Amino acid sequence: MTTIPIIKITQESATAAPMAQSPFATRRDHFLARLGIWMRDHRFVIQAVQWIIVGVYAFLLIVPVYLPLPDETAHLWNNLTVVAQFAFWGIWWPFVLVSMVLMGRVWCGVMCPEGALSELASRYSLNLPIPRWMRWSGWPVVGFVGTTVYGQMISVYQYPQAALLILGGSTVAAIAIGLVFAQNRRVWCRYLCPVTGVFGLLAKLSPIHFRTDEAAWKAAATEPRGAPVVCAPLLPLSKLESSSSCHNCGRCADYRGAIQLASRESGHEIVVLGKSSATGWQTLLLLGGMIGLAMGAFHWSASPWFIAAKQWAAEWLINHDILWPLQTNAPWWMFTHYAENNDVFSWLDGSLLLAYIFATAIVLGGGIALLLYGAAWSLRTERTRQTFYHLSQALIPLAGCGVFLGLSAQTITLLRADGVDLDWVSPLRISLLVLASLWSLWLGERIARQYATQMHNRLLSNTALILACGAVDLGWSLLFWIW
Numbered sequence: 001m002t003t004i005p006i007i008k009i010t011q012e013s014a015t016a017a018p019m020a021q022s023p024f025a026t027r028r029d030h031f032l033a034r035l036g037i038w039m040r041d042h043r044f045v046i047q048a049v050q051w052i053i054v055g056v057y058a059f060l061l062i063v064p065v066y067l068p069l070p071d072e073t074a075h076l077w078n079n080l081t082v083v084a085q086f087a088f089w090g091i092w093w094p095f096v097l098v099s100m101v102l103m104g105r106v107w108c109g110v111m112c113p114e115g116a117l118s119e120l121a122s123r124y125s126l127n128l129p130i131p132r133w134m135r136w137s138g139w140p141v142v143g144f145v146g147t148t149v150y151g152q153m154i155s156v157y158q159y160p161q162a163a164l165l166i167l168g169g170s171t172v173a174a175i176a177i178g179l180v181f182a183q184n185r186r187v188w189c190r191y192l193c194p195v196t197g198v199f200g201l202l203a204k205l206s207p208i209h210f211r212t213d214e215a216a217w218k219a220a221a222t223e224p225r226g227a228p229v230v231c232a233p234l235l236p237l238s239k240l241e242s243s244s245s246c247h248n249c250g251r252c253a254d255y256r257g258a259i260q261l262a263s264r265e266s267g268h269e270i271v272v273l274g275k276s277s278a279t280g281w282q283t284l285l286l287l288g289g290m291i292g293l294a295m296g297a298f299h300w301s302a303s304p305w306f307i308a309a310k311q312w313a314a315e316w317l318i319n320h321d322i323l324w325p326l327q328t329n330a331p332w333w334m335f336t337h338y339a340e341n342n343d344v345f346s347w348l349d350g351s352l353l354l355a356y357i358f359a360t361a362i363v364l365g366g367g368i369a370l371l372l373y374g375a376a377w378s379l380r381t382e383r384t385r386q387t388f389y390h391l392s393q394a395l396i397p398l399a400g401c402g403v404f405l406g407l408s409a410q411t412i413t414l415l416r417a418d419g420v421d422l423d424w425v426s427p428l429r430i431s432l433l434v435l436a437s438l439w440s441l442w443l444g445e446r447i448a449r450q451y452a453t454q455m456h457n458r459l460l461s462n463t464a465l466i467l468a469c470g471a472v473d474l475g476w477s478l479l480f481w482i483w
């Protein structure tokens, strides 16, 4: 089997410069530092994990396409298509999101099949320079919106060929990018992966990260250097602090005696670094995408408003003798079309689905943006817009929790269909939403404290955040308990 190149750092290079006045003196940090070095020195283990996942991924993605669609007798224990659905949407996606919060982007660096294939392809790359358009900061938003909406249009959670089109298409694109640009790098993962933006936001909450001790880095400048480390997602190793783009692959551990896997306070990146690093694109992805658009995508199939709008529109069209939107002749790759399952979208269904998702994104995301902009304004800072971006990042825990709950609803549905007793799910959902809301409010208060020391100055800001959290919680309550 072909393998990804091993970037081996010699023991000499790893220990060339002793760690400067170590800020990582606790036992936990000592353990983490050793873990990072273990990852660096055991690339073959990581590669073995990656290739096992690549094999399982390819099997579950491709084989179900050639099997008949599951009928009412299909269960997790007797139907490979149901197993694949459960694996992709019930386990993989929800728990990859959780892993981002707990461990940063370890998934990307250690397990992701798409990243592994893209990096393998980049060994044979034409090595063209990365074009400017590819570095555009808006791609993560476009990618997330595109895959989320298209996934709903073709019912990606239900049908294997839809999953193959979206997930497989993304993998083929990742390999193609690897073959063309920047040898031995992960250009796709850094700039174009549809979930890199979401992963980058959630990883800000991670309590561990690879960080550079700048003093040690400078002190090692005069020491003889070992083999250079190739950071696949193209990060500047001399200044590692944020977890957003680092894949936690471990290759740079102890490089120049200055880089370590270390612990940090979980909200540090949002509260402290976010003051200057939060951007408008991140805010759009968070408020419009992870909160607004995702809620619309999970809502529409259960929404009585959607059904009422569809009935009204259908009656209006029939009364005006406009019948073509009611036809169901769209191909499966445009709108869901599985006649054998009685699951066929008309043009009207598809258009209303798009309208519903985008309307939710605009109303919910836009409403929260207005609230938070008002909050930023109430803090009387010099740069209201940057403060607004910063304050928005307080909602990352709640946004991540919502996407997790939405995705895990698929897990719950499949398990319920197989007769598993899940009475504990409702209390767990309530608890997660409450905890995530409190976490967001706590981050918001700490962010606001950086701008205004007096409580009365922060009152409006905190009130706006409470309303924003309430709106998100209400949205998920509609789906889980009211409709």
Ligand code: SF4
Residues within 6 Å of the ligand: 109, 210, 229, 230, 231, 232, 233, 234, 235, 237, 240, 245, 246, 247, 248, 249, 250, 251, 252, 253
């Ligand atoms: S900075 Fe680069 S090389 Fe180091 S752990 Fe992160 S992704 Fe890997």
